[in-house]
Amino acid sequence: MEKRTIALVVAVILIAGAIVYLQQFTPNKSYVGTPVAPGNRAAINAEKVKIYPYAKEIAEPSGFVNVDNITVGSLIGKDVILVDFWTYSCINCERTIPYLNMWYAEYHDQGLEIIGVHTPEFPFEHDIGNVRRAVNKFGIQYPVVLDNDYATWDSYGNQYWPEDYLIDIDGFIVDRHIGEGDYNTTETEIQSLLRERADALGIQVNISNTTETPADAVSVDFSKVGSPETYFGAARNQYLGNGKQSVNGMQTLVLPVSALPNVLYLGGTWNFTDQYAETAGNDTIVFQYNAKNVYFVASAGDSTNVSVMVDGRPAGDIAGPDVSGDVATVKDEQLYQLVAGKDYGEHTLELDIPQPGLRAYTFTFG
CATH class of the missing domain: 2.60.120.260 (Galactose-binding domain-like)
Structure with missing residues:
Protein backbone atom coordinates (compact mmCIF):
# COMPACT_ATOMS: atom_id res chain seq x y z
CA MET A 1 0.00 0.00 0.00
CA GLU A 2 2.84 2.38 0.85
CA LYS A 3 4.58 1.67 -2.45
CA ARG A 4 1.37 2.48 -4.35
CA THR A 5 0.98 5.72 -2.43
CA ILE A 6 4.58 6.72 -3.15
CA ALA A 7 4.14 5.85 -6.84
CA LEU A 8 0.96 7.91 -6.99
CA VAL A 9 2.66 10.91 -5.38
CA VAL A 10 5.58 10.64 -7.81
CA ALA A 11 3.17 10.44 -10.75
CA VAL A 12 1.29 13.54 -9.57
CA ILE A 13 4.56 15.44 -9.15
CA LEU A 14 5.71 14.45 -12.65
CA ILE A 15 2.38 15.49 -14.19
CA ALA A 16 2.43 18.80 -12.34
CA GLY A 17 6.00 19.40 -13.47
CA ALA A 18 5.06 18.67 -17.07
CA ILE A 19 2.15 21.11 -16.87
CA VAL A 20 4.39 23.85 -15.46
CA TYR A 21 7.00 23.15 -18.14
CA LEU A 22 4.48 23.36 -20.98
CA GLN A 23 2.79 26.47 -19.61
CA GLN A 24 5.93 28.48 -20.31
CA PHE A 25 5.26 28.00 -24.05
CA THR A 26 1.53 28.83 -23.91
CA PRO A 27 0.19 32.41 -24.15
CA ASN A 28 -1.54 33.65 -21.00
CA LYS A 29 -4.79 34.78 -22.61
CA SER A 30 -6.36 35.50 -19.22
CA TYR A 31 -4.07 38.50 -18.54
CA VAL A 32 -5.77 41.75 -19.55
CA GLY A 33 -2.73 44.04 -19.35
CA THR A 34 -2.38 47.80 -19.15
CA PRO A 35 -3.52 50.01 -22.05
CA VAL A 36 -0.55 51.44 -23.98
CA ALA A 37 -0.32 54.12 -26.65
CA PRO A 38 -0.12 52.43 -30.11
CA GLY A 39 3.26 53.89 -31.11
CA ASN A 40 5.16 53.10 -27.90
CA ARG A 41 6.85 49.79 -28.80
CA ALA A 42 8.91 49.63 -25.59
CA ALA A 43 5.79 49.94 -23.44
CA ILE A 44 3.90 47.51 -25.67
CA ASN A 45 6.67 44.93 -25.29
CA ALA A 46 6.79 45.49 -21.55
CA GLU A 47 3.14 44.45 -21.42
CA LYS A 48 3.56 41.57 -23.88
CA VAL A 49 6.27 39.96 -21.78
CA LYS A 50 3.70 39.56 -19.00
CA ILE A 51 1.37 37.63 -21.32
CA TYR A 52 3.35 35.78 -23.94
CA PRO A 53 6.38 33.48 -24.03
CA TYR A 54 9.23 34.52 -26.29
CA ALA A 55 9.95 32.65 -29.51
CA LYS A 56 12.53 29.87 -29.57
CA GLU A 57 15.21 29.52 -32.20
CA ILE A 58 15.51 26.66 -34.69
CA ALA A 59 17.74 24.36 -32.63
CA GLU A 60 20.42 22.12 -34.13
CA PRO A 61 18.76 21.67 -37.54
CA SER A 62 19.62 18.38 -39.24
CA GLY A 63 19.38 19.97 -42.66
CA PHE A 64 17.49 22.43 -44.84
CA VAL A 65 15.05 20.94 -47.33
CA ASN A 66 14.26 23.77 -49.75
CA VAL A 67 16.25 26.73 -48.40
CA ASP A 68 19.93 27.32 -47.69
CA ASN A 69 19.37 28.57 -44.16
CA ILE A 70 16.74 30.28 -42.03
CA THR A 71 16.51 31.38 -38.40
CA VAL A 72 13.73 32.74 -36.26
CA GLY A 73 16.03 35.43 -34.88
CA SER A 74 16.71 36.91 -38.31
CA LEU A 75 12.95 37.39 -38.86
CA ILE A 76 11.97 38.96 -35.53
CA GLY A 77 11.41 42.69 -35.95
CA LYS A 78 10.76 42.17 -39.66
CA ASP A 79 8.03 39.57 -40.13
CA VAL A 80 5.19 37.68 -38.53
CA ILE A 81 6.24 34.02 -38.23
CA LEU A 82 4.22 30.81 -38.24
CA VAL A 83 6.23 27.80 -37.03
CA ASP A 84 4.54 24.57 -38.14
CA PHE A 85 5.64 21.21 -36.68
CA TRP A 86 4.80 18.40 -39.08
CA THR A 87 5.95 15.11 -40.55
CA TYR A 88 5.19 13.99 -44.07
CA SER A 89 3.43 10.65 -43.45
CA CYS A 90 0.97 12.23 -40.99
CA ILE A 91 -2.50 12.60 -42.55
CA ASN A 92 -3.44 15.35 -40.08
CA CYS A 93 -0.41 17.33 -41.27
CA GLU A 94 -1.20 16.62 -44.92
CA ARG A 95 -4.73 17.99 -44.52
CA THR A 96 -3.31 21.18 -42.97
CA ILE A 97 -0.82 21.88 -45.78
CA PRO A 98 -3.35 23.38 -48.27
CA TYR A 99 -4.10 26.11 -45.71
CA LEU A 100 -0.42 26.79 -45.07
CA ASN A 101 0.21 26.98 -48.82
CA MET A 102 -2.72 29.37 -49.26
CA TRP A 103 -1.60 31.65 -46.41
CA TYR A 104 1.96 31.72 -47.72
CA ALA A 105 0.79 32.67 -51.19
CA GLU A 106 -1.62 35.31 -49.84
CA TYR A 107 0.42 36.91 -47.07
CA HIS A 108 4.12 36.27 -47.66
CA ASP A 109 4.58 39.52 -49.57
CA GLN A 110 2.72 41.30 -46.77
CA GLY A 111 5.11 40.11 -44.07
CA LEU A 112 4.25 36.51 -43.17
CA GLU A 113 6.98 33.88 -43.05
CA ILE A 114 6.15 30.22 -42.46
CA ILE A 115 8.79 27.78 -41.25
CA GLY A 116 7.94 24.10 -41.55
CA VAL A 117 9.81 22.15 -38.88
CA HIS A 118 9.82 18.56 -40.08
CA THR A 119 10.16 16.35 -36.99
CA PRO A 120 10.00 12.66 -37.97
CA GLU A 121 7.77 10.03 -36.40
CA PHE A 122 9.22 7.07 -38.29
CA PRO A 123 12.88 6.31 -39.18
CA PHE A 124 12.33 6.78 -42.94
CA GLU A 125 11.21 10.37 -42.30
CA HIS A 126 14.78 11.25 -41.29
CA ASP A 127 15.80 10.92 -44.95
CA ILE A 128 16.06 14.38 -46.52
CA GLY A 129 15.44 12.86 -49.95
CA ASN A 130 12.09 11.48 -48.79
CA VAL A 131 11.18 14.83 -47.24
CA ARG A 132 12.15 16.71 -50.40
CA ARG A 133 9.94 14.45 -52.50
CA ALA A 134 7.05 15.09 -50.09
CA VAL A 135 7.65 18.86 -50.17
CA ASN A 136 7.50 18.76 -53.97
CA LYS A 137 4.41 16.52 -53.94
CA PHE A 138 2.54 18.88 -51.63
CA GLY A 139 3.66 22.00 -53.50
CA ILE A 140 5.25 23.55 -50.41
CA GLN A 141 7.04 26.83 -51.15
CA TYR A 142 7.70 28.03 -47.59
CA PRO A 143 11.03 27.04 -45.96
CA VAL A 144 11.25 23.57 -44.41
CA VAL A 145 13.99 22.47 -42.00
CA LEU A 146 14.79 19.02 -40.62
CA ASP A 147 14.46 18.44 -36.90
CA ASN A 148 15.62 14.81 -36.85
CA ASP A 149 16.91 14.97 -33.27
CA TYR A 150 13.79 16.72 -31.89
CA ALA A 151 15.91 19.65 -30.75
CA THR A 152 13.47 22.34 -31.91
CA TRP A 153 10.48 20.18 -30.94
CA ASP A 154 11.82 19.99 -27.37
CA SER A 155 12.80 23.67 -27.33
CA TYR A 156 9.17 24.62 -27.99
CA GLY A 157 7.78 21.96 -25.66
CA ASN A 158 5.89 20.60 -28.65
CA GLN A 159 3.69 17.51 -28.34
CA TYR A 160 1.71 16.95 -31.52
CA TRP A 161 1.72 16.68 -35.31
CA PRO A 162 0.69 19.19 -36.51
CA GLU A 163 1.14 21.98 -33.97
CA ASP A 164 1.51 25.65 -34.92
CA TYR A 165 3.01 28.68 -33.18
CA LEU A 166 2.25 32.25 -34.30
CA ILE A 167 5.03 34.71 -33.50
CA ASP A 168 4.41 38.45 -33.72
CA ILE A 169 6.65 41.25 -35.03
CA ASP A 170 8.23 41.59 -31.57
CA GLY A 171 9.10 37.90 -31.26
CA PHE A 172 6.37 36.75 -28.88
CA ILE A 173 4.40 33.52 -29.29
CA VAL A 174 0.88 34.93 -29.28
CA ASP A 175 -1.01 31.83 -30.38
CA ARG A 176 -0.51 28.07 -30.21
CA HIS A 177 -2.78 25.69 -32.11
CA ILE A 178 -2.84 21.90 -31.86
CA GLY A 179 -3.99 19.66 -34.70
CA GLU A 180 -6.32 20.34 -37.59
CA GLY A 181 -9.20 22.75 -37.83
CA ASP A 182 -10.11 26.25 -36.64
CA TYR A 183 -8.40 27.64 -39.73
CA ASN A 184 -10.53 30.78 -39.89
CA THR A 185 -9.41 31.74 -36.39
CA THR A 186 -5.76 31.24 -37.31
CA GLU A 187 -6.09 33.26 -40.53
CA THR A 188 -7.84 36.07 -38.66
CA GLU A 189 -5.00 36.10 -36.12
CA ILE A 190 -2.44 36.25 -38.96
CA GLN A 191 -4.25 39.25 -40.43
CA SER A 192 -4.30 41.00 -37.06
CA LEU A 193 -0.58 40.41 -36.55
CA LEU A 194 0.23 41.68 -40.03
CA ARG A 195 -1.66 44.90 -39.29
CA GLU A 196 0.33 45.28 -36.08
CA ARG A 197 3.52 44.69 -38.07
CA ALA A 198 2.57 47.42 -40.54
CA ASP A 199 1.93 49.84 -37.67
CA ALA A 200 5.22 48.95 -35.98
CA LEU A 201 7.20 49.44 -39.20
CA GLY A 202 5.24 52.51 -40.25
CA ILE A 203 4.22 51.08 -43.61
CA GLN A 204 0.95 50.92 -45.51
CA VAL A 205 -0.24 47.40 -46.31
CA ASN A 206 -3.75 46.42 -47.35
CA ILE A 207 -4.50 43.32 -45.26
CA SER A 208 -7.61 41.31 -46.07
CA ASN A 209 -10.25 40.89 -43.37
CA THR A 210 -11.91 37.86 -44.95
CA THR A 211 -10.93 34.20 -44.65
CA GLU A 212 -10.94 31.53 -47.32
CA THR A 213 -10.90 27.76 -47.76
CA PRO A 214 -8.42 26.35 -50.30
CA ALA A 215 -9.89 24.44 -53.22
CA ASP A 216 -7.90 21.30 -52.37
CA ALA A 217 -8.81 21.28 -48.66
CA VAL A 218 -10.20 18.04 -47.20
CA SER A 219 -12.62 18.44 -44.32
CA VAL A 220 -13.24 15.80 -41.67
CA ASP A 221 -16.11 15.45 -39.23
Whole structure:
Protein backbone atom coordinates (compact mmCIF):
# COMPACT_ATOMS: atom_id res chain seq x y z
CA MET A 1 0.00 0.00 0.00
CA GLU A 2 2.84 2.38 0.85
CA LYS A 3 4.58 1.67 -2.45
CA ARG A 4 1.37 2.48 -4.35
CA THR A 5 0.98 5.72 -2.43
CA ILE A 6 4.58 6.72 -3.15
CA ALA A 7 4.14 5.85 -6.84
CA LEU A 8 0.96 7.91 -6.99
CA VAL A 9 2.66 10.91 -5.38
CA VAL A 10 5.58 10.64 -7.81
CA ALA A 11 3.17 10.44 -10.75
CA VAL A 12 1.29 13.54 -9.57
CA ILE A 13 4.56 15.44 -9.15
CA LEU A 14 5.71 14.45 -12.65
CA ILE A 15 2.38 15.49 -14.19
CA ALA A 16 2.43 18.80 -12.34
CA GLY A 17 6.00 19.40 -13.47
CA ALA A 18 5.06 18.67 -17.07
CA ILE A 19 2.15 21.11 -16.87
CA VAL A 20 4.39 23.85 -15.46
CA TYR A 21 7.00 23.15 -18.14
CA LEU A 22 4.48 23.36 -20.98
CA GLN A 23 2.79 26.47 -19.61
CA GLN A 24 5.93 28.48 -20.31
CA PHE A 25 5.26 28.00 -24.05
CA THR A 26 1.53 28.83 -23.91
CA PRO A 27 0.19 32.41 -24.15
CA ASN A 28 -1.54 33.65 -21.00
CA LYS A 29 -4.79 34.78 -22.61
CA SER A 30 -6.36 35.50 -19.22
CA TYR A 31 -4.07 38.50 -18.54
CA VAL A 32 -5.77 41.75 -19.55
CA GLY A 33 -2.73 44.04 -19.35
CA THR A 34 -2.38 47.80 -19.15
CA PRO A 35 -3.52 50.01 -22.05
CA VAL A 36 -0.55 51.44 -23.98
CA ALA A 37 -0.32 54.12 -26.65
CA PRO A 38 -0.12 52.43 -30.11
CA GLY A 39 3.26 53.89 -31.11
CA ASN A 40 5.16 53.10 -27.90
CA ARG A 41 6.85 49.79 -28.80
CA ALA A 42 8.91 49.63 -25.59
CA ALA A 43 5.79 49.94 -23.44
CA ILE A 44 3.90 47.51 -25.67
CA ASN A 45 6.67 44.93 -25.29
CA ALA A 46 6.79 45.49 -21.55
CA GLU A 47 3.14 44.45 -21.42
CA LYS A 48 3.56 41.57 -23.88
CA VAL A 49 6.27 39.96 -21.78
CA LYS A 50 3.70 39.56 -19.00
CA ILE A 51 1.37 37.63 -21.32
CA TYR A 52 3.35 35.78 -23.94
CA PRO A 53 6.38 33.48 -24.03
CA TYR A 54 9.23 34.52 -26.29
CA ALA A 55 9.95 32.65 -29.51
CA LYS A 56 12.53 29.87 -29.57
CA GLU A 57 15.21 29.52 -32.20
CA ILE A 58 15.51 26.66 -34.69
CA ALA A 59 17.74 24.36 -32.63
CA GLU A 60 20.42 22.12 -34.13
CA PRO A 61 18.76 21.67 -37.54
CA SER A 62 19.62 18.38 -39.24
CA GLY A 63 19.38 19.97 -42.66
CA PHE A 64 17.49 22.43 -44.84
CA VAL A 65 15.05 20.94 -47.33
CA ASN A 66 14.26 23.77 -49.75
CA VAL A 67 16.25 26.73 -48.40
CA ASP A 68 19.93 27.32 -47.69
CA ASN A 69 19.37 28.57 -44.16
CA ILE A 70 16.74 30.28 -42.03
CA THR A 71 16.51 31.38 -38.40
CA VAL A 72 13.73 32.74 -36.26
CA GLY A 73 16.03 35.43 -34.88
CA SER A 74 16.71 36.91 -38.31
CA LEU A 75 12.95 37.39 -38.86
CA ILE A 76 11.97 38.96 -35.53
CA GLY A 77 11.41 42.69 -35.95
CA LYS A 78 10.76 42.17 -39.66
CA ASP A 79 8.03 39.57 -40.13
CA VAL A 80 5.19 37.68 -38.53
CA ILE A 81 6.24 34.02 -38.23
CA LEU A 82 4.22 30.81 -38.24
CA VAL A 83 6.23 27.80 -37.03
CA ASP A 84 4.54 24.57 -38.14
CA PHE A 85 5.64 21.21 -36.68
CA TRP A 86 4.80 18.40 -39.08
CA THR A 87 5.95 15.11 -40.55
CA TYR A 88 5.19 13.99 -44.07
CA SER A 89 3.43 10.65 -43.45
CA CYS A 90 0.97 12.23 -40.99
CA ILE A 91 -2.50 12.60 -42.55
CA ASN A 92 -3.44 15.35 -40.08
CA CYS A 93 -0.41 17.33 -41.27
CA GLU A 94 -1.20 16.62 -44.92
CA ARG A 95 -4.73 17.99 -44.52
CA THR A 96 -3.31 21.18 -42.97
CA ILE A 97 -0.82 21.88 -45.78
CA PRO A 98 -3.35 23.38 -48.27
CA TYR A 99 -4.10 26.11 -45.71
CA LEU A 100 -0.42 26.79 -45.07
CA ASN A 101 0.21 26.98 -48.82
CA MET A 102 -2.72 29.37 -49.26
CA TRP A 103 -1.60 31.65 -46.41
CA TYR A 104 1.96 31.72 -47.72
CA ALA A 105 0.79 32.67 -51.19
CA GLU A 106 -1.62 35.31 -49.84
CA TYR A 107 0.42 36.91 -47.07
CA HIS A 108 4.12 36.27 -47.66
CA ASP A 109 4.58 39.52 -49.57
CA GLN A 110 2.72 41.30 -46.77
CA GLY A 111 5.11 40.11 -44.07
CA LEU A 112 4.25 36.51 -43.17
CA GLU A 113 6.98 33.88 -43.05
CA ILE A 114 6.15 30.22 -42.46
CA ILE A 115 8.79 27.78 -41.25
CA GLY A 116 7.94 24.10 -41.55
CA VAL A 117 9.81 22.15 -38.88
CA HIS A 118 9.82 18.56 -40.08
CA THR A 119 10.16 16.35 -36.99
CA PRO A 120 10.00 12.66 -37.97
CA GLU A 121 7.77 10.03 -36.40
CA PHE A 122 9.22 7.07 -38.29
CA PRO A 123 12.88 6.31 -39.18
CA PHE A 124 12.33 6.78 -42.94
CA GLU A 125 11.21 10.37 -42.30
CA HIS A 126 14.78 11.25 -41.29
CA ASP A 127 15.80 10.92 -44.95
CA ILE A 128 16.06 14.38 -46.52
CA GLY A 129 15.44 12.86 -49.95
CA ASN A 130 12.09 11.48 -48.79
CA VAL A 131 11.18 14.83 -47.24
CA ARG A 132 12.15 16.71 -50.40
CA ARG A 133 9.94 14.45 -52.50
CA ALA A 134 7.05 15.09 -50.09
CA VAL A 135 7.65 18.86 -50.17
CA ASN A 136 7.50 18.76 -53.97
CA LYS A 137 4.41 16.52 -53.94
CA PHE A 138 2.54 18.88 -51.63
CA GLY A 139 3.66 22.00 -53.50
CA ILE A 140 5.25 23.55 -50.41
CA GLN A 141 7.04 26.83 -51.15
CA TYR A 142 7.70 28.03 -47.59
CA PRO A 143 11.03 27.04 -45.96
CA VAL A 144 11.25 23.57 -44.41
CA VAL A 145 13.99 22.47 -42.00
CA LEU A 146 14.79 19.02 -40.62
CA ASP A 147 14.46 18.44 -36.90
CA ASN A 148 15.62 14.81 -36.85
CA ASP A 149 16.91 14.97 -33.27
CA TYR A 150 13.79 16.72 -31.89
CA ALA A 151 15.91 19.65 -30.75
CA THR A 152 13.47 22.34 -31.91
CA TRP A 153 10.48 20.18 -30.94
CA ASP A 154 11.82 19.99 -27.37
CA SER A 155 12.80 23.67 -27.33
CA TYR A 156 9.17 24.62 -27.99
CA GLY A 157 7.78 21.96 -25.66
CA ASN A 158 5.89 20.60 -28.65
CA GLN A 159 3.69 17.51 -28.34
CA TYR A 160 1.71 16.95 -31.52
CA TRP A 161 1.72 16.68 -35.31
CA PRO A 162 0.69 19.19 -36.51
CA GLU A 163 1.14 21.98 -33.97
CA ASP A 164 1.51 25.65 -34.92
CA TYR A 165 3.01 28.68 -33.18
CA LEU A 166 2.25 32.25 -34.30
CA ILE A 167 5.03 34.71 -33.50
CA ASP A 168 4.41 38.45 -33.72
CA ILE A 169 6.65 41.25 -35.03
CA ASP A 170 8.23 41.59 -31.57
CA GLY A 171 9.10 37.90 -31.26
CA PHE A 172 6.37 36.75 -28.88
CA ILE A 173 4.40 33.52 -29.29
CA VAL A 174 0.88 34.93 -29.28
CA ASP A 175 -1.01 31.83 -30.38
CA ARG A 176 -0.51 28.07 -30.21
CA HIS A 177 -2.78 25.69 -32.11
CA ILE A 178 -2.84 21.90 -31.86
CA GLY A 179 -3.99 19.66 -34.70
CA GLU A 180 -6.32 20.34 -37.59
CA GLY A 181 -9.20 22.75 -37.83
CA ASP A 182 -10.11 26.25 -36.64
CA TYR A 183 -8.40 27.64 -39.73
CA ASN A 184 -10.53 30.78 -39.89
CA THR A 185 -9.41 31.74 -36.39
CA THR A 186 -5.76 31.24 -37.31
CA GLU A 187 -6.09 33.26 -40.53
CA THR A 188 -7.84 36.07 -38.66
CA GLU A 189 -5.00 36.10 -36.12
CA ILE A 190 -2.44 36.25 -38.96
CA GLN A 191 -4.25 39.25 -40.43
CA SER A 192 -4.30 41.00 -37.06
CA LEU A 193 -0.58 40.41 -36.55
CA LEU A 194 0.23 41.68 -40.03
CA ARG A 195 -1.66 44.90 -39.29
CA GLU A 196 0.33 45.28 -36.08
CA ARG A 197 3.52 44.69 -38.07
CA ALA A 198 2.57 47.42 -40.54
CA ASP A 199 1.93 49.84 -37.67
CA ALA A 200 5.22 48.95 -35.98
CA LEU A 201 7.20 49.44 -39.20
CA GLY A 202 5.24 52.51 -40.25
CA ILE A 203 4.22 51.08 -43.61
CA GLN A 204 0.95 50.92 -45.51
CA VAL A 205 -0.24 47.40 -46.31
CA ASN A 206 -3.75 46.42 -47.35
CA ILE A 207 -4.50 43.32 -45.26
CA SER A 208 -7.61 41.31 -46.07
CA ASN A 209 -10.25 40.89 -43.37
CA THR A 210 -11.91 37.86 -44.95
CA THR A 211 -10.93 34.20 -44.65
CA GLU A 212 -10.94 31.53 -47.32
CA THR A 213 -10.90 27.76 -47.76
CA PRO A 214 -8.42 26.35 -50.30
CA ALA A 215 -9.89 24.44 -53.22
CA ASP A 216 -7.90 21.30 -52.37
CA ALA A 217 -8.81 21.28 -48.66
CA VAL A 218 -10.20 18.04 -47.20
CA SER A 219 -12.62 18.44 -44.32
CA VAL A 220 -13.24 15.80 -41.67
CA ASP A 221 -16.11 15.45 -39.23
CA PHE A 222 -14.16 14.04 -36.31
CA SER A 223 -17.36 13.40 -34.36
CA LYS A 224 -18.10 10.66 -36.89
CA VAL A 225 -14.65 9.04 -36.92
CA GLY A 226 -14.78 6.13 -34.51
CA SER A 227 -11.46 4.41 -35.15
CA PRO A 228 -8.11 5.29 -33.56
CA GLU A 229 -4.72 5.47 -35.21
CA THR A 230 -3.55 1.87 -35.21
CA TYR A 231 0.12 0.88 -35.22
CA PHE A 232 1.60 -2.39 -36.45
CA GLY A 233 5.04 -2.16 -34.80
CA ALA A 234 5.63 -3.91 -31.47
CA ALA A 235 6.33 -0.62 -29.68
CA ARG A 236 2.70 0.49 -30.05
CA ASN A 237 0.55 -2.40 -31.35
CA GLN A 238 -1.93 -2.52 -28.47
CA TYR A 239 -4.79 -3.06 -30.94
CA LEU A 240 -3.34 -6.31 -32.30
CA GLY A 241 -6.06 -8.91 -31.67
CA ASN A 242 -4.66 -12.28 -32.72
CA GLY A 243 -0.98 -12.14 -31.83
CA LYS A 244 1.39 -11.25 -29.03
CA GLN A 245 1.43 -7.49 -28.46
CA SER A 246 4.69 -5.62 -27.74
CA VAL A 247 6.82 -8.57 -28.85
CA ASN A 248 9.49 -8.38 -31.55
CA GLY A 249 10.23 -11.24 -33.94
CA MET A 250 8.36 -13.68 -36.16
CA GLN A 251 4.76 -14.66 -35.49
CA THR A 252 2.49 -16.91 -37.54
CA LEU A 253 -1.07 -15.75 -37.11
CA VAL A 254 -4.49 -17.14 -38.03
CA LEU A 255 -7.43 -14.86 -38.83
CA PRO A 256 -10.52 -15.25 -36.63
CA VAL A 257 -13.91 -16.27 -38.02
CA SER A 258 -15.29 -12.80 -37.23
CA ALA A 259 -13.64 -9.44 -36.57
CA LEU A 260 -14.28 -7.09 -33.67
CA PRO A 261 -14.38 -3.32 -34.29
CA ASN A 262 -11.08 -1.44 -34.08
CA VAL A 263 -9.02 -4.58 -33.59
CA LEU A 264 -6.09 -5.34 -35.90
CA TYR A 265 -5.97 -8.89 -37.24
CA LEU A 266 -3.09 -10.27 -39.28
CA GLY A 267 -3.01 -13.54 -41.22
CA GLY A 268 0.13 -15.39 -42.26
CA THR A 269 3.68 -14.93 -41.04
CA TRP A 270 4.86 -11.50 -39.91
CA ASN A 271 8.14 -10.18 -38.56
CA PHE A 272 7.51 -7.57 -35.88
CA THR A 273 9.97 -4.76 -35.20
CA ASP A 274 9.43 -1.75 -32.94
CA GLN A 275 8.15 0.46 -35.78
CA TYR A 276 6.55 -1.92 -38.30
CA ALA A 277 5.42 -5.44 -39.09
CA GLU A 278 6.86 -7.01 -42.26
CA THR A 279 5.22 -9.61 -44.47
CA ALA A 280 6.78 -12.98 -45.28
CA GLY A 281 4.50 -13.59 -48.29
CA ASN A 282 0.83 -14.47 -48.82
CA ASP A 283 -0.29 -12.40 -45.83
CA THR A 284 -3.53 -10.64 -44.94
CA ILE A 285 -4.67 -7.66 -42.88
CA VAL A 286 -8.25 -7.33 -41.59
CA PHE A 287 -9.59 -4.29 -39.74
CA GLN A 288 -13.18 -3.28 -38.99
CA TYR A 289 -13.17 0.52 -38.99
CA ASN A 290 -15.68 3.31 -38.40
CA ALA A 291 -14.81 6.26 -40.68
CA LYS A 292 -15.07 7.46 -44.26
CA ASN A 293 -11.45 7.36 -45.43
CA VAL A 294 -8.63 4.93 -44.66
CA TYR A 295 -4.90 5.72 -44.87
CA PHE A 296 -2.00 3.30 -44.67
CA VAL A 297 1.64 4.16 -43.93
CA ALA A 298 3.73 1.48 -45.58
CA SER A 299 6.71 0.68 -47.80
CA ALA A 300 8.20 -2.26 -49.67
CA GLY A 301 11.63 -3.15 -50.98
CA ASP A 302 10.11 -4.12 -54.33
CA SER A 303 6.84 -2.78 -55.73
CA THR A 304 4.11 -4.84 -54.11
CA ASN A 305 0.51 -5.06 -55.31
CA VAL A 306 -1.95 -5.07 -52.43
CA SER A 307 -5.54 -6.12 -53.12
CA VAL A 308 -8.02 -3.83 -51.36
CA MET A 309 -11.39 -5.25 -50.29
CA VAL A 310 -14.13 -3.44 -48.35
CA ASP A 311 -16.99 -5.44 -46.83
CA GLY A 312 -15.95 -8.53 -48.75
CA ARG A 313 -15.95 -6.82 -52.17
CA PRO A 314 -13.32 -5.04 -54.26
CA ALA A 315 -13.05 -1.39 -53.23
CA GLY A 316 -14.52 -0.23 -56.53
CA ASP A 317 -15.91 3.30 -56.49
CA ILE A 318 -14.73 3.99 -52.93
CA ALA A 319 -11.12 3.11 -53.73
CA GLY A 320 -8.64 5.79 -52.63
CA PRO A 321 -6.47 7.73 -55.07
CA ASP A 322 -3.56 5.34 -54.44
CA VAL A 323 -5.65 2.37 -55.59
CA SER A 324 -6.09 1.44 -59.23
CA GLY A 325 -8.18 -1.53 -60.34
CA ASP A 326 -8.72 -2.41 -56.66
CA VAL A 327 -4.96 -2.74 -56.18
CA ALA A 328 -2.61 -0.42 -54.30
CA THR A 329 1.00 -0.55 -55.44
CA VAL A 330 3.20 -0.05 -52.39
CA LYS A 331 6.88 0.80 -52.66
CA ASP A 332 7.90 4.28 -51.48
CA GLU A 333 7.97 5.05 -47.77
CA GLN A 334 4.83 7.15 -47.50
CA LEU A 335 1.15 7.48 -46.67
CA TYR A 336 -1.25 5.67 -49.05
CA GLN A 337 -4.97 6.44 -49.19
CA LEU A 338 -6.74 3.12 -49.62
CA VAL A 339 -10.38 4.12 -49.16
CA ALA A 340 -12.18 7.34 -50.13
CA GLY A 341 -15.67 6.61 -48.83
CA LYS A 342 -18.87 8.41 -49.69
CA ASP A 343 -19.99 8.72 -46.07
CA TYR A 344 -18.97 7.78 -42.55
CA GLY A 345 -19.85 4.32 -41.28
CA GLU A 346 -18.66 0.88 -40.17
CA HIS A 347 -16.87 -1.25 -42.72
CA THR A 348 -14.41 -4.13 -42.82
CA LEU A 349 -11.15 -3.59 -44.71
CA GLU A 350 -9.18 -6.57 -46.00
CA LEU A 351 -5.75 -6.28 -47.60
CA ASP A 352 -4.22 -9.30 -49.34
CA ILE A 353 -0.45 -9.06 -49.76
CA PRO A 354 1.13 -11.79 -51.93
CA GLN A 355 4.79 -10.73 -51.69
CA PRO A 356 7.28 -10.66 -48.81
CA GLY A 357 8.95 -7.44 -47.74
CA LEU A 358 6.00 -5.08 -47.26
CA ARG A 359 6.43 -3.03 -44.09
CA ALA A 360 3.18 -1.93 -42.45
CA TYR A 361 3.49 1.00 -40.03
CA THR A 362 0.04 2.36 -39.25
CA PHE A 363 -3.60 2.87 -40.22
CA THR A 364 -5.17 6.28 -39.80
CA PHE A 365 -8.74 7.34 -40.50
CA GLY A 366 -10.75 10.35 -41.58
